[in-house]
Amino acid sequence: MIGIALLGAGIFARERRPQRLTFTAEHLPAIQSNPAFSLKAIYSRSQASASALASHAAGSLDVYYDTPATTQAKDLAALLARADIHAVFIALPILAQPAVIRQALEAGKHVLSEKPVAADLEAARGLVGWYESLGLGSNAGGKPLWAVAENYRYIESLEYAASEVGRVGGGLATFSMTKNGMVRKGGKYFETEWRKVPEYQGGFLLDGGVHFVAALRMLLAGAGHEIRKVAAFSGLLEEHLPPVDTVSAVAVTGEGKSGTIHISFGTEFKSGFEIEVVTTEGAVLWTPTKVRTVKRGKEEGKEEVVEKEFASTTGVKEEAVAFGEAVGRGKVDGKQSPGEALKDLEILQRLLESGEGGAAVREVGA
Secondary structure (H helix, E strand, C coil), rough: EEEEEEEECHHHHHHCCCCCCCCCHHHHHHCCCCCCCCEEEEEEEHHHHHHHHHHCCCCCCEEEEEEECCCCCCCCCHCCCCCCCCCEEECCCCHHHHHHHHHHHCCCCCCEECCCCCCCCHHHHHHHHHHCCCCCCCCCCCCCEEECCCHHHHHHHHHHHHHHHHHHCCCCEEEEEEEEEEECCCCCCCCCCCHHCCCCCCHHHHHHHHHHHHHHHHHHHCCCCCCEEEEECCCCCCCCCCCEEEEEEEEEEECCCCCEEEECCCCCCCCEEEEEEECCCCEEEEEECCCEEECCCCCCEEEEEEEECCCCCHHHHHHHHHHHHHHHHCCCCCHHCHHHHHHHHHHHHHHHHHCCCCCEECCCCC
């Protein structure tokens, strides 16, 4: 069994909220429901938040924190020194994560860290390059594993939709991704201080937008395409969501096929998320709870239409399972590789840069 610690005690780490057809498992319940893990400890910057999360756990957990300072060894270094903790799940604020990722890996612990991989490409590339240069870690199995948690890649409906893109076949014709929503004042995520006054690019567009980019990339991969250029306009619809809350763009794949990307966290009267991939043989329309596939029929003028509904889930439980399996076999699942997370971040950053430049074309993966 893998001894694991949860680093971070925010809303997503502790919440288990009802959805349309099921319950989504967030960090704490996802870890505790996984038989591969034995949760040993929780860390947060404050004793109050760490203790509050521990109170929701099944069984007794050790609590570690930075404040208030004590004469006892209760900080993160003390947690990472424990031989019975083999891995950590890091769910800390965006700017705090890279240093903790390094600290945990240097201590020989396997790491699953929340998205985005870092606040910007420079920091992310530095972190990934440093990890790739590591020699053997202190654990007996060699270099500790580092995986980046992108739970959207484990949502059942999205995995099915990606397979449907492959089944439909044909050459890519076009694609579109639309995500509209509203982050209101007083909302639980808005009222977390590091999100309310972001010290990183894009605000909510970075924090949430990498999810949507990951979903689009996954569906385009089903057609064998990657985005290579973007040209975007961005703006601020709601003044409490700086620096920008909306971006609309044209994206072009390496093979010259164009599509559209639209993400807004400041749209009050319209919400929803959908991605459509159109090929020369049909189309796949994905939403989190429904997939509609249209495929050219065997008879002229006929189409085969398949619609399938899914329970609303976040994929967090499944990503935790994938990480446990990765530790067991000594190899990270490709969907959790730092390289994939780096590609998600690059597209999002290029969208923001293009928006700042008034739709200046930005290269991706150059």
